[in-house]
Amino acid sequence: MSPPPRLSADDRRAQIIDAVTPAVLELGATITSRQLADAAGVAEGTLFKAFGDKESLLAALVEHHMTDAEPDLDPRADSVADVVASLVPVVVERMRFMFRLVIALGPIAQRVAAERRDDFERSKRWIAARFEPFAHELRVTPLVAADVLRTLAWAAAASWGEDEPVSSVDDIMQVLLHGIVGAPGAESGAEPAQGRRPDASALEPVEA
Incomplete structure (x- = not known):
């Protein structure tokens, strides 16, 4: 042998x-x-x-x-809700890992992050590419959608000093798809049903 x-x-x-x-x-x-x-x-x-x-x-x-390669996501997506459902858990988990790394290594991690900012920004572009086929359904550009998704994911990952993250993966999905304003008649602050995929109908343009 x-x-x-x-x-x-x-x-x-x-x-x-x-x-x-x-x-x-x-x-x-x-x-x-x-x-x-x-x-x-x-x-x-x-x-x-x-x-x-x-x-x-x-x-x-x-x-x-x-500089890890972009994650291997299922390329099939029939709606913006499908894209969000596939992206958010992956991005939040990656952000949590990077946050732990920055906390663990302090100045070393911060220096490398500053030097390799272009590599970090590349993630925004591959997220935007996932939104691109549904650009006509979005209220913002795919790049802005990607930036908002990453910002919310980082907030959930960092916890902002809280013992437990305030924002969950489902919270991020709800905000991305529905905003922070509840539907008329809905209970204020009601918890979404576990495992329920956000309704993509909330993305339909509002009639003037």
């Missing part, structure tokens, strides 16, 4: 980053090179050979996760 093919240097670095990410999220920037090596299952010398030093590894980790 022939031996497995050797990983390229880039693939090896990515493998190490994926292996150490849980430990970095738990321990933050105070994690030691020994702890990183243990998490990766390699010798410290291997880490230094691949990344140079600990801070370079942590910066590479942030960059790796910030």
